[in-house]
Structure formats: C-alpha cells, structure tokens
Amino acid sequence: MSAAAALQLEGLRKSFGKTEIIRGVDLSIAKGERHAVIGPNGAGKSTLFNLITGRFPPTGGKVRLHGQDLAGLAPFQINRMGLSRSFQITNIFPKMSVFENVRCSLLWAKGYRYSFWNMVSKSRDLTQAADAILEQINLTERRELPAGVLSYAEQRALEIGITMAGGADVIMLDEPTAGMSHSETDYIVDLIRQVTENKTLIMVEHDMGVVFGLADRISVLVYGEIVATGRPEEVRANPKVQEAYLGAALEAEH
Template sequence: MSAPALELTGLKKSFGKAEIIRGIDLSIGKAERHAIIGPNGAGKSTLFNLITARFPPTAGTVKLHGEDLAGLEPYQINRKGLSRSFQITNIFPKMSVFENVRCALLWAQGYKYSFWNLVSRSRGLNEGADAILEQINLLERRDVAAGLLSYAEQRALEIGITIAGGADVIMLDEPTAGMSHSETDYITDLILKVTAGKTLIMVEHDMGVVFGLADRISVLVYGEIIATNTPELVRADPKVQEAYLGAALEAEH
C-alpha cells in the first residue's frame, strides 16, 4: 500500500502561550481533492504554513509521500513536489504574463543557477510556458504586464505559477476570495482542469466551491479538526453545523 500524499501526525503550533494548532492528525490520499474549512481564526493559514515550513511546528510531523519534511526549507519542499498559492496574489506585476510563468519553470526545466543560459533562446522552456498559459486560458494575454490583468486573471496566473514546477500536491489558500459569481465559476473550472490527477488541498470559505470541488472536507475549529468526511456527511454532521457550517451557509444566502 502506497503512502498518503500528505500525512500530519500530532501536529501542534504555539506562539508563546497561545496554542493555535492543537494536535492535528490528517491523512490525504494521492489525487484526492481535500478542502479545509472553518471560521476565521481557526488556524487554517497557520496549518498551511506548518505544512510548507514557513513556520516550524511545536510538535508533530509532516510527511510528503511518506518522507518526513522536518528540517527542510520551503524551497526544498517545493522541489519535492508540493507547491502552494497564497491568500494575497503573489505575481511579478511589471513582468509579462509569459515571463511570470517562464520564471516558475526555470528550476523544473533544470536551469538551476546556470546564469549563462539565455532563457529567451530555450525552445523547450518557452513552449512549456505557452502550454501552461493555454491551460489556464491566458495564452492570448501572454505579452500583457501581469499587473494589468483582471483580479480573476491574476489568480489564474498564480495558479499557473503554482503548477509550473510540476508539483503533484497543490495547496491553494482561498483561491476564489473576493470574486464575483462568474469569476468564481471561472476559477473553479480552472482548478478542476489543472489539478486533474494531482492531490489538491485548499482552504476556502465559499461553500459552493468547497462542495463542488472536494472529495473530502476537514473542519478546523480552534486549532482542532472536529470532522473529516465526504461533503454530504460533513454537511449533515450536527457538530459541524453547530460549530461552523450552518452559519457559513446562511451567510451566503
């Protein structure tokens, strides 16, 4: 039996006396689409930061495909096949859409620190960037400065940057935050397309997106997971309704 794509065991994080993550055990299978939901202040972003080594855990382990990630830097974890986006759009606004994606491809294409390589002459690199732009529906915008894209297009570009390195575990932090219904539909369809066959882990507040994308959902409340199950069973769970889901669904109507 193969190892889970991501496995958290006894994961804790404290800042001083404040315990933010209180002992999380979670296993996410390969090619699973997993959503983490919960009220503001539940610890969702902290959990993402623990997984990607932006914060060191106070206790517990994070394993990627069975390998303990303890002691690794974020860039090292990325090179092992885990990539993430952030709540705040993280692009190079003055560079073109194409150049943003090409930068993300450099390491995956083996360029590393070879400064004498002229990337503009690399056919494979440029074709790879164009292929990603086509996948995220931005090929026609390839030469536009990234900062001039619409908000939804910028989020799409960030997703393209996230997948450019070839990671098989993709973490998206509130990918549809601040979007209209049409923009949300656009990004949801895009996420389904670009993460096909990959493991997707996302934090998301829009319950329509969560129930439309996720195979399983974990509900995080005050640093603890109170339920992990299929969308249908999570929706029906009285503990979840009391702690979070009822209020969240009502807020959308």
C-alpha cells in the same frame, strides 16, 4: 483514488508563546484526492498551511510528504519534493509579462539552476512549456501584457499556473476564489478542476459552493482542532459541524 497518503499530519502542533494555535492535528490525504479545509476565521487554517509548507516550524508532531518527514526543511526544499502552494494575497511579478511570470516559475524544474550564461529567451523547450501552461489557464491572449494589468480573476489564474509550473503533484491553494464575483468564481473553479486532474489538491476556502462542488473530502478546523473529516454529504449533516461553523457559513451566502 489511491489509498496511499500523499500528505500525512501526525499530532501537529503550533504555539506562539503561550498561545496554542494548532492543537494536535492528525490528517491523512490520499494521492489524487481533492481535500478542503474549512472553518471559522481564526481557526488556524493559514497557520496549518504554513506548517505544511515549511514557513513555520511545528512546536510538535510531524508532516510527511509521500512518506518523507519534512522536519527542518526550508519551503524551497519542500517545493522541490513536489509540493507547491498559492497564497491568500495574489503573489505575482506585476511589471513582468504574463509569459515571463510563467517562464520564471519553470526555470528550476527545467534544469536551469544557477546558470547565468544560459539565454532563457532562446530556449525553445522553456518557451513551449510556458506557452502550454498559458493555454491551460486560458491566458494565451494575455501573453505579452504586464501581469499587473490583468483582472483579479486572471491574476489568480496566473498564480495557479505559476503554482503548477514546477511540476508539483501536491497543490495547496489558500482561498483561491476570495473576493470574486459568481462568474469569476465559476471560471476559477473550472480551471482548478482542470489543472489538478490526477494531482492531490488541498485548499482552504470559505465559499461553501466551491467546497462542496470540488472536494472529495472536507476537514473542519475549529480553534486549532479538526472536529470532523468526511465526504461532503457527511460533513454537511454533522451536527457538531453545523453548530461550530457550517450553518452560519451557509446562511451568510444567502
């Protein structure tokens, strides 16, 4: 794993009115690292994601992607710099086919821009690229189905495929296994491990089995502050983390 930072947060803060949600977060995530952010409900995890991806402007501090300051950039501009994300709530086009969902997500990366005279249905390279992603996410057999009829786990897999399609090298997944059965979770974890190979992964996740099985390092966010960052075994053994969050989270799974 390279020591170069793919993503760096410096004194990041966010307030809504007088309420401070993110309270001076410093974090460096190396290129190729799989990094999990955990913490209790209300800790600010989704807000942190929204700050990184440009949905919210920070009240203070900086976000750097491969050394470039993201201040003032819109989410689509950040995406085109190589950062892509999924959301807690599945975000797909339910009436379009599985194939069409993936093809749409490829358009900008394949150079189609705002060209209304191009017939995307006749583009061989676009079709081949979309089919390659469908194969990677194990949805080739569902290619022509409306995305809305897929199972929940398959819809999450499709969203991961859409997230990957733009060619981003930093992937952010917000609770990718929420609401899944054990078998569905195993399916999605295997998929995440496969599609993020040689990429930087940052995920928010409540399932500690997923976190400890996937993450190279873990950061624990409590009331808007990171109270610990380290390898899984270090975080598991940290008394401060056990007191603030981890003990209760692990007990809840048994």
